[in-house]
Amino acid sequence: MKLLLFLLLAAIPVTSSLSTERAFTSLVGGSVSVPCHYDVKYRDHVKYWCKGYQWTYCDILKQTDSPHSANDKISISDDRTGGVFIVTMRRLEKEDAAWYWCAIKLGGTKEADQYFYLHLTVTEGTPSLSVTSNLITGSEGGSASVSCQYARFYTKHVKYWCRGREWATCETLVGTDTPQTGGEKVSVSDDHAKLPRFFTVTVWRLEKKDAGWYWCAVQKAGADERIPLYLTVTDALLEVLDCRGEIEQRMREERYMALIERVGIAMISSAPTAPKARAQKMMAEDDPEAYLVIFEWLAMTALWPREF
Structure with missing residues (x-):
């Protein structure tokens, strides 16, 4: 089976300005992310994800200009600086095992677009x-x-x-x-x-x-x-957005809470929604480490002080 898959992969034509791994494997109920690399000259073009063995008749499932929702089964994000768009498929089912294509719209007919094939295998049980x-x-x-x-x-x-x-x-x-x-x-x-x-x-x-x-x-x-x-x-700076729990936990420590009181930062609400804060001027020499933690927390809540 693996030899047959390899021969099939080798027989399918691709374009040279777009590439990824040729085969991916994931579990039923799991997820898979496919990074599709492209020439940066295509950074402003629409990228998309297509399903089907034949390129000409594949079904477009998602595009970078499609509406996005957090609950989408398929999401697509485009790093235009790095020249890679990433397609993520969630809640995988056996039926999701298929041929897929990373693709870039160039305008005109679909046959003129850039594209690259790959195969997704979805397995049950525990792999080695x-x-x-x-x-x-x-x-x-x-x-x-x-x-x-x-x-x-x-x-x-x-x-x-x-x-x-x-x-x-x-x-x-x-x-x-x-x-x-x-x-x-x-x-x-x-x-x-x-x-x-x-x-x-x-x-x-x-x-x-x-x-x-x-x-x-x-x-x-x-x-x-x-x-x-x-x-x-x-x-x-983007790391701040992903560490809410850690920062809030550290802020509950006694010395951080004492510093918060000194500099006039008040926690107005604690959960389940994001905490809100108001701030007055604070100095790093109060406690350098705590200063940094609180600065990160303020950035995380997106309530930056207006006059610092």
Whole structure:
């Protein structure tokens, strides 16, 4: 079956200005994210996601100019600076297993558009190696982690993290057999005592250049088991929007609350909606760490002081 799929993939024509991995696998009820890379000269064009074996007759499921909702089964986002649009499919069913196309509208007929094929497999049960999502996101200066779940028979096998677009030429960055001192750019831990079994990879001190394709992999006889993942690195300020719980928890600590009272920040409402705040001028020398935490919290609530 795998050989047949490979031969079919190799036989389908594609355009050179658009690309992604040729095959993706996910679980029933799970999700999959597909990063579609394109030439930046197409940054202002509409991108779309099409389903069907034949390009000419495939059905367009989502476009970058389509209305978006948080509950959509399919979402599409476009990083026009990085030259990649990402399609995410959620709540997968067996019927979602099919051929799909990343595509870019050029105007005129559909046949003139840029396009690239891929195949999605949706399986039931527990695969020998899997991840919750093959899209990882972190912000500059922060970290990003992914937990790769593996089957019991891989407990004593070496697990590793490889970087590169193509599996055959990817560079191994770290493995569970690699000595680690604690200051590495990339770390890996394997907690095989707990069930389910995971090995976790963390990339620290993120930079924009860290964005790209990676692989969770397990050494075994013959071909190693592996899963492709894509890491995106956002601007540092965007991290604030994703850490509401952590920041609010830290603000409940006594010294932060004392500082809040000193500088005149009052929490008007605590939940379930986002907290609101009013602020007067505050100085970093009051407590540098707490100052930073509160500054992040103010940014998160989008209630920036007007006169600072």
